Amino acid sequence: MGRSMSGQTRTPAKGVETSAERFQPEHLAGGMGTDIEAFAERLENYLEPDQINLVRRAYYYAEQAHDGQTRRSGEAYVTHPLAVAHILADMHMDHQSLMAAMLHDVIEDTGIPKDALVTQFGETVAELVDGVSKLTQMTFETKAEAQAENFQKMALAMARDIRVILVKLADRLHNMRTLGALAPEKRRRIAKETLEIYAPIANRLGMHSLSTEFEDLGFKAMHPMRSDLIHRAVRAARGNRKELLNKILDSLQNCLEREGLPGKVMGREKHLFGIYQKMRGKRKAFHEIMDVYAFRIIVDKPDTCYRVLGAIHSLYKPFPGRFKDYIAIPKANGYQSLHTTLFGMHGVPIEIQIRTEEMEEMANNGIAAHWVYKSKDEVINGHHARTRQWLKGVLELQQNAGNSLEFIENVKIDLFPDEVYIFTPKGRIMELPKGSTPVDFAYAVHTDVGNSCIACRVNRRLAPLSEPLESGQTVEVIRAPGARPNPAWLSFVITGKARSNIRHFLKHQRHSESIALGERLLDKVLASFDTNLGAIPESNIKQVLKDCKMELMEDLLADIGLGNRMAYVVGRRLLATEPTVDSADSASKKPAATEPESTAEKPLAIRGTEGLVVSFARCCNPIPGDPIVGYLSSGKGMVIHQENCSNLAENRHSNEKTLHLTWDKDVSGEFTVELKVELVNERGIIAQLATGITMADASIDKISVDERDGRVSVVQLVVRVRDRLHLSQLIKRIRALSGVMRITRLKN
Known part of the structure; x- marks a missing residue:
């Protein structure tokens, strides 16, 4: 784009008729007056004489600005903006768009400032030219990050004035029609970008003719044979x-x-x-x-x-x-x-x-x-409103995306709309990409509906939230106050809106939960020195934040909660007994001669509802009643293990990384346990086993059967229980089954 494409001199691809060639009776060495007059005649079909004069004036301004610049074919450079204007005239675009087409390379290629265009042609045309110029500066080399950043610019430009992207699409079309003189590698890069970004955008804006020409020209450049x-x-x-x-x-x-x-x-x-x-x-x-x-x-x-x-x-x-x-x-x-x-x-x-x-x-x-x-409002409003709605969605994706790569991944999904049409209970029609699930539908209705969704009815029957929807179905979302998105939804949602909103919510939830955990960990350390966070002088807090290169105490607490900083080290710094160390993981640099943590302190109590920053180790599957320790894992928060877990052997004596925990008396939720059951092969024994587990008010997450010999089978079960008492009741019920020989709880 810009000088890298339209600004370079080049010849048209063999056998391709460019817009400029189609409408130019001859190429004049000393000026293009004949061509602009022929173009002005075309415009008489739908523009007013004073509007045509403005387009003509923009052309002469561009011709003067580009004086001395040529394309590789030897033609005056102004043939390119004129050809872009011809493409827009084919679509009967308004005079301001045609003026912007004539001037679209002026700011970038000739050094004329935007203010000069405002003086000459007014604010609207200057804004259009500036918008196209910013898109033209996009280089789109091979770096995915740069491409994604630039695509974000395009989305913002589209949202401000949709005509910016229309001028840009016409500019890209003429560049694609005249790719022939470029080196094969550059030709393929531009063609790939056109097929991945510009053709889908043209299609999403309903511009079928443009989209198919982009695809055919891109295909020819990528795979000529x-x-x-x-x-x-x-x-x-x-x-x-x-x-x-x-x-x-x-x-x-x-x-x-x-x-x-x-x-x-x-x-x-x-x-x-x-x-x-x-x-x-x-x-x-x-x-x-x-x-x-x-x-x-x-x-x-x-x-x-x-x-x-x-x-x-x-x-x-x-x-x-x-x-x-x-x-x-x-x-x-x-x-x-x-x-x-x-x-x-x-x-x-x-x-x-x-x-x-x-x-x-x-x-x-x-x-x-x-x-x-534009005289037929019902035609405009239907389509224009849809485009505005899509652009609004694109901006929402941009605000919620964690980074530009996540943004482009989400938007690319929405650029290929192979739709299904779903009805709300009140008969409203929602368009969703093929393969969408009830969670996608919930977020399409409203972000709050998606965030509080717990179940759904499809055609009045309860259905899984992960079930792909089909056209014509009526979907009702069941919500609950206080419900929140499940991280598992990210494995099946299709739409960019659902994906970005789930990630956005979880990111903020994780941040607030890491602050809460960080505060608990820091309070625990400070309590061992008979003080608390409220009693620390403000000057000490400011000094520690400065040392850690942070502005807010919340950010420091979040870092502690995520395991990136040691609560013990931060606590000692706040008490002004720790030397200043400018490192996030300063635990390794702590002097050996430090006061040990008080042995009289109470262990931190775990409720089981701490959320995303407290997780339970899968190696030993601790449940309420088991002796437990917490291990602070950088970036993940606190991982809870059984006290005798072999995976903690190396870290058990690291006071900074591990801490003793206890279960809160009000612990709630279900916890995973892995069991191994050896039983005699009898008809229906697996069904009896499953029934016994259900009767004990437990649920099975996973079951696998391994036949040891013709007589004995080994069943491995992953079940959910409330605590050790519930587990002992479950084991007792399983032992009572006639074919069961042995049952063992698996750890590590």
């Missing part, structure tokens, strides 16, 4: 099918005339990249894809669409389940049409799209058609 091979195969297939194609087209046209329905029928070409994707993704042979005949019928109004559908269904039998009504329920990008597949003559499948002229314009130009139909 594959593209050429498919192109030749399509041309050959087209020649072989011409007769049958014309017969079907005539029969459809005659059917409309017989029924007195106004409409024109046209054949519809599949684009090369689409064929390639189907061959790769769906494992289909070329002839399978080309054996489907595709047509489009354009009519005058929506009512006629349905009448035409009835007429052609009486002409050819429809395929069951292959009808889609995108007029009543438009796609997320505003696309509207009726789709049906028919059994044609000789049994060939015929795909048909039926739509109005306005829908055709919307399908091809998407959000750009907003400016074409």
